[in-house]
Amino acid sequence: MCGRYSLTARLDQLLPRLQGALPLGLERYYAPRGLIAPGEPVLALRQEHGALQPALMLWGLLPEWSKDPLVGPRPFNARAETVAEKASFRGAWRHRRCLLPADAFYEKGHRIQRRDGALFWLAGIWDRWIGPDGSEVESCCVLTTAPNALVAPLHNRMPVIVPDGLEQAWLETKDGPGLRALEPLLQGWDPGWWTAEPPALRAKRSQLSSEQLPLFPGSPQ
Incomplete structure (x- = not known):
């Protein structure tokens, strides 16, 4: 499952990963966010009319065929194993996949991130309701898969992550064989370059960063 994530990068750090014109107002109002939750606006990269472009969407999928945006569930996750079959997801899976930039996601208070702190892509699908x-x-949800050894002690699902360099392959419109070629990305990812920081350690780091520490051990503050 992926119900919370963070994007604390500055906009200038994000720009090399984004392509196309930025959404209206993003440069003026963008701010790093340590906790992003369903129902909030999120930054995503998608492909439309053959070109990659960043967009702002609501996290919680509203299918294009919905009669009333205020009625019915707004799923923020979709299971990778059944995304091609379920009516709410299959159209978006075929034609409207997206990528959400993140630097961590959370499970049971643990902050799961790359050991080098680098940004990564959460795999998603999106739709447009008119x-x-x-x-x-415009709304989206994050794809999830079976957990790896790092996440399994915390939850029975984890987000699908698309490696750098495969953005175009993930986003472009595909037929049946092309979609099947994406299936290896849905099987999970190697936990070797990742870490899960427990809540207590995160709280300690936050406390230390807010205190005025001595320059040398034992010296007065």
Whole structure:
């Protein structure tokens, strides 16, 4: 499962990973966020009309065929094993996959991140709902898969992560064989370059960073 993640990078650190014109207002209002939850706006990379472009979406999928955006569930996760079969997800899986930049995600209070602290891509799907009055809502959800050895003690699901360099392959429109070629990415990822920081250690780090520490051990503050 992936119900919380963070994106604490500055916008100038994100720009090399994003392509195309930035969403309106992003440069002015973007701020690093240590905790992103379902229902909130999220930054995503997608492909439309043959070009990659960043977009702002709501986290919680609203399928294009929904009659009322206020009625029914808004799933923030989709199981990779059944995403091609379920009515809520299969259209988006075929035609509208996306990537969400992140630097960590959370399970039971543990902050799971790369050991080098680098950004990574959460795999997702997105959709566009158009109301009778022409209003539009773009939304997305994160794909999940069986956990690896790092995440399994914390939860029975973990997010699908797309390696750097495979952005185009993930985002471009594909037919049946092309979609099947993506299936290895849905099987999970190697935990060797990752770490799960427990809540107590995170709290200690936060406390130390907020205190004025002596320059040398034993010296007065």
